[in-house]
Every structure is written in structure tokens, then in C-alpha cells.
Amino acid sequence: MKSLIKYVLIVFFSISCNDKNTLEVNLYSQRHYAVDQKQYENFEKLTGIKVNVVKANADELIERLKNEGDMSPADLFITVDAGKLFRAKDLDLLQKINSEVIEKNVGDVFKDKDGYWTPITYRARIIVYSNERVKKEELSTYEDLGDEKWKNRILVRSSSNAYNQALMSSIVANKGVEYAKKWSYDLVKNFARDPKGSDRDQVKAIAAGQGDLAIVNSYYIGLLLSSKNEEELNAGNSVSVFFPNQGEDQSGSHINISAIGLAKHSPNKSNAIKLMEYLTSEEAQKVYVNTSYEYPVNSKVEPSDIVKKWGEFRPDSLDLNLLGKYRNEAILVFDKTGWK
Numbered sequence: 001m002k003s004l005i006k007y008v009l010i011v012f013f014s015i016s017c018n019d020k021n022t023l024e025v026n027l028y029s030q031r032h033y034a035v036d037q038k039q040y041e042n043f044e045k046l047t048g049i050k051v052n053v054v055k056a057n058a059d060e061l062i063e064r065l066k067n068e069g070d071m072s073p074a075d076l077f078i079t080v081d082a083g084k085l086f087r088a089k090d091l092d093l094l095q096k097i098n099s100e101v102i103e104k105n106v107g108d109v110f111k112d113k114d115g116y117w118t119p120i121t122y123r124a125r126i127i128v129y130s131n132e133r134v135k136k137e138e139l140s141t142y143e144d145l146g147d148e149k150w151k152n153r154i155l156v157r158s159s160s161n162a163y164n165q166a167l168m169s170s171i172v173a174n175k176g177v178e179y180a181k182k183w184s185y186d187l188v189k190n191f192a193r194d195p196k197g198s199d200r201d202q203v204k205a206i207a208a209g210q211g212d213l214a215i216v217n218s219y220y221i222g223l224l225l226s227s228k229n230e231e232e233l234n235a236g237n238s239v240s241v242f243f244p245n246q247g248e249d250q251s252g253s254h255i256n257i258s259a260i261g262l263a264k265h266s267p268n269k270s271n272a273i274k275l276m277e278y279l280t281s282e283e284a285q286k287v288y289v290n291t292s293y294e295y296p297v298n299s300k301v302e303p304s305d306i307v308k309k310w311g312e313f314r315p316d317s318l319d320l321n322l323l324g325k326y327r328n329e330a331i332l333v334f335d336k337t338g339w340k
Contacts, residue, residue, distance in 0.1 A: 081163070117261040
């Protein structure tokens with residue numbers, strides 16, 4: 001009886017979802033930014049396609065996709081970490097994207113070489129430093145942060161955070177596990193306090209004199225500098241931005257992406273592709289850069305005026321899938337070196 005009921009549900013779901021008059025697209029999204037709602041509203045006005053959003057952390061959404069299987073209503077899976085997209089792809093939860101529009105919109109350096117996801121924005125994991133207590137000339141690389149001159153001066157959030165896990169994954173990929181262990185061990189000795197709080201909190205702690213420099217995502221500085229909150233604005237103005245690893249023999253600054261994967265059993269595939277095409281378009285990319293201060297993946301769009309003031313930088317050209325491939329090794333490095 002259960003098998004019969006399941007069969008009927010599958011047939012009903014398949015018929016309803018393949019209805020050509022269905023003007024909707026269903027997103028499973030890790031992103032929690034106000035700019036996203038603005039983008040979806042603009043897309044709905046433009047196309048008449050309603051955007052339905054389910055929000056949760058990436059691991060919860062991946063488990064949901066797994067459990068729902070071919071009955072999943074999800075069309076798209078959105079995360080703020082390439083590593084999570086790699087995991088979804090590795091679990092066979094995504095399908096290849098075929099769109100000439102996306103191919104034209106997105107620069108080659110950011111694309112999934114296997115074609116299972118497309119980025120919509122990117123950001124750099126930068127060093128910010130106190131304008132009063134640090135000189136720019138003292139800074140150079142991520143690796144240099146393990147030097148004794150930074151003892152009791154570095155602020156950073158916890159190792160459980162995906163942004164730090166991605167950074168450590170990139171160091172493992174570029175330098176190897178043993179190098180990553182040595183760097184992490186030295187860095188932990190230089191912490192000004194136990195890791196805690198968000199990236200914004202690290203900048204506020206610099207402003208309060210609790211540390212002198214921090215590792216944060218670039219767009220948080222844009223958000224602080226554009227804030228109407230006096231404390232946040234003062235915190236943003238108390239620091240300067242530095243892009244590490246810019247030497248010719250160095251890797252370039254670590255970047256990560258917000259990106260969208262096409263769900264394997266997408267019931268509204270054509271609508272899903274239309275949304276991906278829109279989010280990578282010049283129109284939508286301009287909304288991202290001027291609202292959330294992320295970097296655009298469409299080369300025809302420039303960063304916001306706030307971000308442009310920091311100057312250009314050379315990003316790490318590492319295949320972003322490696323941020324997922326080496327994630328377990330990165331977590332083990334954290335555990336073995338005491339990065340809480």
C-alpha cells in the first residue's frame with residue numbers, strides 16, 4: 001500500500017511540476033542578505049516567475065536534498081562557499097547547467113570546470129589592520145601572520161566557520177598539510193583572544209583596541225563603511241584593507257564565492273536557468289555590488305565606489321572545487337593546532 005501511495009505521489013508531483021504554466025522557481029538558499037530579496041522581486045517583476053525561498057545553513061539544505069531525493073521541489077541550491085557546492089556535486093545532488101547566456105556573463109576564472117554551478121558574486125579573505133597601530137609596510141602574506149611580531153595582536157572568528165575552513169583548504173591545496181599545520185600552530189600563538197564573533201565583530205574589536213589586525217571577508221568592510229550605525233561606521237573607518245600574497249611568486253589573495261547549483265531533480269528547470277541568467281546579468285550584478293559590496297563575476301560590471309578605493313588585487317587562481325576537496329584535511333589541521 002505504501003509503495004502504491006508513493007507511486008501516486010510521484011506521478012502527481014511530476015505532472016504538476018512539469019506543467020508549462022507553472023511560473024515559479026524554488027530555491028534552497030544559505031544566503032541571508034537583504035539584497036537577495038530585492039533581486040528576486042526584480043526578477044519576478046521582469047518575468048512573472050515567482051521565487052520561493054527556503055533558508056537554512058548549507059549542510060542542512062544538502063541533507064534535505066538527499067532525503068527528498070527525486071521528489072524534491074528544489075530547483076536551485078545557493079551557498080556562500082564553493083566547498084559546499086563541491087559536496088553537493090560529489091553527492092550527486094546537482095546536474096550540469098547548459099546556458100550560453102551564463103557562459104557569456106561569467107568570467108572563466110570563477111566557473112566550475114565541470115559545469116555544475118555558476119558563481120553570482122565573489123569576495124576576498126583579506127587582512128584589515130589598525131590605522132593607528134600597524135603600518136601597511138609591515139604586512140605581506142597570510143603566512144607572515146604566524147610571525148612572532150604579531151603575538152597577541154591577531155583577531156579572527158572560529159575554525160567552525162566556513163570562511164576560515166575555505167581559507168585553510170586553500171593553504172592545504174597550495175602548500176600541503178604539513179605546511180598548513182605549522183602555519184596554523186604559529187598563527188594560534190598570535191591570537192589576541194580566543195576566536196569568537198562574526199567578521200564585523202573582529203573589526204569592532206580592532207576599533208576597541210582588543211587587537212591590531214584581523215582576517216575578514218572584504219564585503220564586511222563595505223557594509224561597515226556604508227552603515228548608518230555610528231559604531232559600525234567608526235569601526236570601518238578605524239581600519240585599512242590589505243590584500244595578501246600579491247608577490248609574483250605568491251598565490252594571490254584567497255577568494256570564495258556565492259554560487260548556485262542546479263538541483264538534480266529540478267521540476268522547474270527552465271525557470272531556474274532563467275533566474276541564474278538574470279543573477280549573472282549586468283543589471284543584477286550592479287545591484288549586488290552597490291548593496292552588499294561583493295565583487296561581480298560579470299566582467300562588464302565594476303565594483304562599488306567604496307570597494308574600488310581599495311585598489312585592484314590578484315586573486316588566487318586555485319580551482320575553487322579544491323576548497324571542498326581538502327575541507328576534511330583543513331578541519332583536522334584546526335583540531336590538531338588548537339584553533340578553536
